[in-house]
Amino acid sequence: MRAPLGRYVVRRLLYALPTLLGVTLAVFLLVRLIPGDPARLIAGLLASDDEVQRLRVELGLDRPMPEQYARFLASVLAGNFGLSAVTRTPVIEEIGIRMRATLTLAVTSTALAVAAGLSAGVLAAAYHNTAVDYAVMMAALGGVSVPVFWLGIMLMLLFAVHLHWVPAGGSGTPAHLILPAVTLAAFSTAIVARMTRGSLLETLNLDFVRTARAKGIGEGAVIIRHALRNALIPVVTVVGLQFGTLLGGAVLTETTFAWPGLGRLLVSAITARDYPVIQGIVIVFAAMFVVVNLVTDLLYVAVDPRIRYG
Amino acid sequence: MSPSTRASDTDKGVRSTIPSAGRSAWDRLRRRRTAAAGLVVLGMLLASSLAAPLLMGDPDAVDFAAVLQSPSPAHPLGTDQLGRDLLTRVIYGGRISFLIGALAVLLALAAGIPVGVISGYAGGTVDLLVQRGVDLLLAFPGFLLALTLIAVLGVGVTNVVVSVAVAAIPVYVRLVRGATLVIREQTYIEAARALGAGDRAIILRHVLPNCLTPVIVQSTLQLGAAILTAAGLGFLGLGVRPPTPEWGTMLGEGQTYLLSYWFIATFPGLAIFLVVMAFNLVGDGLRDALDPRAGARG
Numbered sequence: 241m242r243a244p245l246g247r248y249v250v251r252r253l254l255y256a257l258p259t260l261l262g263v264t265l266a267v268f269l270l271v272r273l274i275p276g277d278p279a280r281l282i283a284g285l286l287a288s289d290d291e292v293q294r295l296r297v298e299l300g301l302d303r304p305m306p307e308q309y310a311r312f313l314a315s316v317l318a319g320n321f322g323l324s325a326v327t328r329t330p331v332i333e334e335i336g337i338r339m340r341a342t343l344t345l346a347v348t349s350t351a352l353a354v355a356a357g358l359s360a361g362v363l364a365a366a367y368h369n370t371a372v373d374y375a376v377m378m379a380a381l382g383g384v385s386v387p388v389f390w391l392g393i394m395l396m397l398l399f400a401v402h403l404h405w406v407p408a409g410g411s412g413t414p415a416h417l418i419l420p421a422v423t424l425a426a427f428s429t430a431i432v433a434r435m436t437r438g439s440l441l442e443t444l445n446l447d448f449v450r451t452a453r454a455k456g457i458g459e460g461a462v463i464i465r466h467a468l469r470n471a472l473i474p475v476v477t478v479v480g481l482q483f484g485t486l487l488g489g490a491v492l493t494e495t496t497f498a499w500p501g502l503g504r505l506l507v508s509a510i511t512a513r514d515y516p517v518i519q520g521i522v523i524v525f526a527a528m529f530v531v532v533n534l535v536t537d538l539l540y541v542a543v544d545p546r547i548r549y550g
Numbered sequence: 551m552s553p554s555t556r557a558s559d560t561d562k563g564v565r566s567t568i569p570s571a572g573r574s575a576w577d578r579l580r581r582r583r584t585a586a587a588g589l590v591v592l593g594m595l596l597a598s599s600l601a602a603p604l605l606m607g608d609p610d611a612v613d614f615a616a617v618l619q620s621p622s623p624a625h626p627l628g629t630d631q632l633g634r635d636l637l638t639r640v641i642y643g644g645r646i647s648f649l650i651g652a653l654a655v656l657l658a659l660a661a662g663i664p665v666g667v668i669s670g671y672a673g674g675t676v677d678l679l680v681q682r683g684v685d686l687l688l689a690f691p692g693f694l695l696a697l698t699l700i701a702v703l704g705v706g707v708t709n710v711v712v713s714v715a716v717a718a719i720p721v722y723v724r725l726v727r728g729a730t731l732v733i734r735e736q737t738y739i740e741a742a743r744a745l746g747a748g749d750r751a752i753i754l755r756h757v758l759p760n761c762l763t764p765v766i767v768q769s770t771l772q773l774g775a776a777i778l779t780a781a782g783l784g785f786l787g788l789g790v791r792p793p794t795p796e797w798g799t800m801l802g803e804g805q806t807y808l809l810s811y812w813f814i815a816t817f818p819g820l821a822i823f824l825v826v827m828a829f830n831l832v833g834d835g836l837r838d839a840l841d842p843r844a845g846a847r848g
Contacts, residue, residue: 262686270702385827387778387798389785390819393805397812488693492782496805507786510701522698526689 249538256534261313263526268312271515272305281515284325321520326512331520334505339524341411342501345493346486348421353428354479360429361436361475366463368441376433383430388489392423392496409498420497424489428482435478440471473543480536484529585835591828595821599644609642609795610634618811628813630804636813639795640821646796647825650711651777655769657715662722663765667753669723670730680723687720696779700788710789714776725768729761767837774829781822797822 272278279296280287287295296302299322300311315322321331364376396419400408406418443449444467452466453459491503498504502521509517598605613633621628627636669680687695699713733739733756742752783789784798792799797818804814 258682259685259689262682263689266686266690267698270698274702381827381830385774385823385830387781387785387801387819387822387826389782389798390801390815390823393801393808393815393819397808397816401809401812484691485693487691488697488782491693491697492785495786506697507788510697510788515701518698518701522690522694525691525694529691530689 349424352425357432360433365440380430588831654714658718666726670727770833774826
């Protein structure tokens with residue numbers, strides 16, 4: 241029954257579209273909720289009155305709301321997020337420059353979290369109720385509780401300030417990536433480890449695992465070759481859901497380590513009240529999250545043959 | 551066993567299990583050593599926060615003769631760039647963090663529970679609309695949603711509470727709606743309706759009390775998450791305004807002096823870590839104690 245898969249994919253894609261539309265509508269309305277003249281806000285404090293008036297007509301801010309939204313949506317779809325109120329460069333260019341740094345950080349952290357979290361989770365399940373299990377669970381508790389910015393500062397103090405192993409901040413070399421990536425990965429690693437452990441423990445109680453054991457297969461092979469494949473299915477979902485937390489964490493991590501990504505740009509834009517930039521980055525972040533969730537859902541179907549997509 | 555004795559057994563059983571179910575949940579919670587440790591840590595931090603004005607001096611007292619001093623008997627956690635005692639500020643910081651966390655969770659509860667119950671109970675178009683709204687909120691990663699709202703509302707305690715609360719609302723709507731959907735289909739609801747109970751009575755007397763357990767567990771975990779989000783906003787300089795001694799804000803200020811004065815950023819962060827960990831321990835323990843089936847899974 242592989243035929244309906246295509247239909248499921250299309251349906252899931254169509255389902256993501258209203259969410260993305262909703263995101264643009266929410267951002268559009270939010271910026272208009274700010275007290276004060278939107279043209280003045282978008283033009284920035286340095287703009288002259290003439291400039292503000294020109295912008296008001298140009299952006300159609302003198303038009304009715306639905307028409308304004310239609311125009312806004314059309315320009316967003318065309319990749320036009322307007323000009324930064326501070327630097328006067330197109331927002332899309334500023335986002336493009338910073339995007340690579342954020343993606344590098346996010347992808348490295350996700351890879352780290354999956355590798356470390358899976359290993360730790362398997363170890364904890366294999367040595368269930370032993371010191372190994374408790375140590376992993378304690379570390380995972382620390383991982384979900386620690387403020388990401390504080391963890392970053394502590395790692396920076398130890399490995400950059402005292403030991404001089406890695407640079408304290410900035411970017412440019414692979415060494416610069418190590419501390420931010422480890423910091424950002426901490427939370428997701430803990431979640432993946434917990435999920436892997438729980439899911440593997442459940443799987444190990446299932447009949448087919450008992451059969452494998454009865455056939456005389458060693459415990460290591462039972463876990464790796466038989467149980468883990470099934471246990472991985474919920475882990476896939478968790479990695480996708482984690483991506484949202486990861487993006488939020490990226491804002492804090494980038495600020496801690498002066499990492500030149502979108503998160504740091506967002507914080508400086510908020511401080512400078514640069515609304516076109518804020519608007520653009522929030523839409524891009526939300527779109528990334530929606531797309532990652534979409535990919536996760538599709539992966540989930542691909543990984544689990546038991547799911548009937550209907 | 552004759553029918554009459556069975557009936558009286560059940561009767562007695564019902565009467566005695568109601569109080570003892572609560573007691574045994576409490577016992578289970580206390581018996582989990584990790585959850586008990588979380589309770590103790592929380593109790594101490596909460597007590598010291600409440601008693602701060604009795605225990606400590608003025609958290610904003612500036613002393614230019616004692617600027618950036620390392621920890622010493624006079625200043626156990628050192629002093630900051632204005633010579634303010636860090637121990638005093640960290641203890642006062644607990645008041646701000648607990649207050650923000652509690653208000654944000656209460657606000658999210660006040661909005662999330664009614665919406666979740668109505669969505670689950672009414673079903674149909676209402677449910678569909680509410681769920682699309684929730685999907686929309688969930689399309690923004692939590693911290694980013696709070697950050698965006700701060701960008702619109704501006705900084706300050708009230709706006710931090712509102713932003714953190716709005717980011718938590720979808721969690722409660724989903725949770726309560728899910729519980730309501732299950733409860734709505736139970737036989738005793740049908741029985742209550744057959745006896746003439748209206749929607750209002752069914753919701754107040756049957757649906758809401760049965761949602762309580764997951765809501766309590768979630769709220770404990772959510773308190774930690776709310777404090778963490780508020781501290782993150784403070785760290786970015788977009789939370790509670792200085793000189794209010796909020797942990798995240800103190801940490802952000804301390805980062806400037808990190809290279810030479812490690813203690814300014816270290817202790818406020820440690821306080822956040824401890825509080826969040828304690829809430830997580832108690833929340834996990836509560837889940838195990840109140841819902842043994844969920845506990846067995848993980």
